[in-house]
Amino acid sequence: MTFAETRRARSEDRRISPVFWVLLAVLGTSGWAVWSGYGGDPGVGVFLFVISGWMVSLCLHEYGHARTALHGGDTTIGAKGYLTLNPLKYTNVLFSFVLPVVFVIMGGIGLPGGAVYIERHRIRGRLRHSLISAAGPLVNVVFAAVLLTVVGAGWFEAQQSHAYQDGPPMLHSAMSGALAYLAMFQVSAALLNLLPVPGLDGYGIVEPWLSPGAKRAVEPFAPYGMLAVFALLWQPQVNRFFFDAVYAVTGLFGVGTDYIATGEYLFRFWSH
Template sequence: MTFATTDRRSAENRVSPIFLVLAAAFVAAGFALGSGWGNDRVGVFLFVVAGWMVSLCLHEFAHARTALAGGDITIGSKGYLTLNPLKYGHVLLSFVLPVIFVIMGGIGLPGGAVYIERDRISGRLKHSLISAAGPLVNVVFAVVLLVLVGGGWFDNQDLAVGFEGRVDSASPLAAAAAFLAYLQVTAAILNLLPVPGLDGYGIVEPWLSYKARRAIAPFAPYGMLLLFALVWQSQVGQWLYDLTMQIFDLFDIPRDSMQIGYSLFRFWD
């Protein structure tokens, strides 16, 4: 019985082959872009999509791992610790829609979430930390990319390209990493907003009155779609872009790098 329990726990923590394939595609696309092998535009698309999917898996894993530490012992049996994207909520909401948002608008919007049995977790602070763990992954992912791009780690003037008459140019890998960093920054900013259904609201929800939580609950399923509509069709999108570019400026990254990355990403144009 002891061995069976040990084997089961080992399986619950075993990294999914699907995640390993995504991570391998991310690394392989980055290597191809850095070495000038293959089609740059397809390479940037694969690098960004694979990197974005990897970050989504890590985002949901962070929620799950923090919930396990907080007291929800059912996390492992649900497969949340395997980094398998097929285990995280609804595949359409968790992964397909966020990728479509990236393709349509060049912004990073969070997807669905893992199902956490909140009644197993006591203490408002624990609940807030569980919600904050996901966006923190996006922040860390963004900072790493921004430091590497700003430090010139991906620069290669022999491969530098420019688009749409821009004076500045960037190597494909640097441009791809800059665009992926942009997605991570926008995802972190948007997901930390106190909008029902998003992690920002999950952080503050435990501190609200029961009456307020009951009144807000019916709007939670529509929070992400409403936010996307605001970003896509209103001044909110420009504010988000300006704030993200100010963060890029802190790392001395030319704004054209991200824009070139987005142009390369849209290989079908």
């Protein structure tokens, strides 16, 4: 392969996928519709905005892992298509993309993804391994911080009316509610993913620093880590504690549960 062909191949490996551009287009268009009040009832617009925003964040989450792995020493990342932001390139589209979206539609939690295959033997140094695992949740943290800052500053509270068609009066604008609801999923995904449980990024952060004996002791339970977490979240007391933590984080930015309730009500337009 010539030098020119090599450069062309690298360019193709890193070219942003049309799929991601479509997601951004849906996010921008639906956001404009919600803000401008186009179409009257903003429910469908809020739904599309939150779903497309969540899908964009999933792509960026996996991109964070991949990009950090590339700089950490795994030069195979580009050839796998992970730098194109195309969710169809993930090793498991169902667990990394489909199920997280289904959970959002069901009104659940921000289900952590995690389906970029990194050739860890190419990475040298425990710190690099930890940074690769931390990069994904950090994307969710930044995403949430930006959204919550905007909502907490009241940038979108000047919308013309909070009384929506065929619905009760809302305390906040549709755009503020949509942003807050999307931010809630980012916070929940970050908190879940940072748990030091096998199968989650939190364990990937601490695992390089464990002794060989500790790693061997954890290994038999690794396939069941996420199942155990979600089984616990089904328990009302644990679920309440978890969401109290989520709302405590959003509250730090001046975004109370009333903002999130507005977004959730509009998002679930089919139920009213």
